[in-house]
Amino acid sequence: MADEAPPTVPAGIPLLEEQAALPTADRPEVIIVTGMSGAGRSRTAAVLEDLDWYVVDNLPPRMLLPLAGMLAPGDSGVKRLAVVLDVRSREFFADLVEVIEDLRSQRIDYRIVFLDASDETLVRRFEQVRRPHPLQAEGRMLDGIHLERRLLEHLRDRADVTIDTSNMSVHDLARAVREFVAAEGEKDLKLQVVSFGFKYGLPLDADHVIDVRFLSNPYWVTELRHLTGKDEPVRDYVLGLPGAKEFVERYLDALEPILPGYVQEQKPYVTIAIGCTGGKHRSVALTEALAAGIRERGYGATTLHRDLGRE
Structure with a gap:
């Protein structure tokens, strides 16, 4: 049997050999968001x-392949692209099926999310915002909805997931989308642990505030006074104080039932503030220790030392 010819590449579109050669987990991703207007x-x-995808709305389908070709693997570039494609692009929308085939031939990983809702729900939503359906022209709203269903029927059949939003709140929809795009084992929550000094005031954006002034202050130890909680001698001193390590472990245990609730309630960003007198020694050391423990339990955590250097 003769070797198959290489896939035809549309004019002006580079063959994405570097992307295709990457391991599946490292390849750029594309999500196509489509479906009924109002869904x-x-x-x-x-x-x-919000999940750090690069989102383009109302993109003409023919622009999708060049845009996907610009995705850059690795940590420094955009590797997750989401495009909203729908009937607003009018005559360009007819190109979408062919464009999807081009993506497949170029071995670009893509998924299709189709948003749907009942006719009654769509009518009610359009009436609430007092806008016509984009395809109703001079006819009734239902005429536009039925026409759109016919135009989108082939895409609905190709979708990786169809989400019926008829009885969903905006929070329900957000949960469904997050579940669809979340990587296996990924906990979609970002925590920032902030050290601060009480004498400079509380962080206004803190969700949790911890007072660690119950620990002895390294400031009164002459050889530690000029150092900070990021320096090893201070860190060892603070974590070696009675109750310090136990406090960190018990606080991590207390967070275990709380953090999944933040994910469930669509609060993906949480700030934990740890304060001592000046924000230089105890709070800094415990901020680093707590953030490390959070990361060990599978959540992303960054640190910020708000008042370090102010003294």
Whole structure:
């Protein structure tokens, strides 16, 4: 049997050999968000943007392949692209099926999310915002909805997931989108642990505030006074104080039932503030220790030392 010819590449589109050669886990990803007008495409796009996807709304389908070709693997570039494609692109929308085939031939990993809702729900939503359906022209709103269903039927059949939003709140939809895009084992929550000095005031954006002034202050130890909680001698001193390590471990245990609740309630960013007198020694050392423990338990955590250097 003769060797198959290489896939035809549309004019002006580079063959994405570097992307295709990468391990599956490292390849750039594309999500196509489509579906019925009024079914939640904009909300889905907003959720994906919050999840650090690069989102393009109302993109002409022919622009999808060049845009996907610009994705850069690795940590320094954009590797997750979400595009909202729908009937607003009018005659360009007819190109979408062919464009999807081009993506497949170029071995670009993509998934299709189709948003749907009942006719009654869509009518009610359009009436609430007092806008016409984009395809109703001079006819009734239902005429536009039925026409859109016919135009989208083939895409609905190709979708990796169809989300019926008829009885969903915006929070329900956000949860469904997060579940669809979340990587296996990924806990979609970002925590920032902030050290601060009480004498400079509380952090206004703190969700949790911890007072660690119950520990002895390294400031009164002459050889430690000029150092900070990021320096090993201070860190060892603070964590070696009676109750310090036990406090960190018990606080981590206390967070275990709390953090999944933040994910469930769509609060993906949480700030934990740890304060001592000046924000230089105890709070800094315990901020680093607590953040390390959070990361060990599978959540992302960064540190910020707000008042370090102010004294």
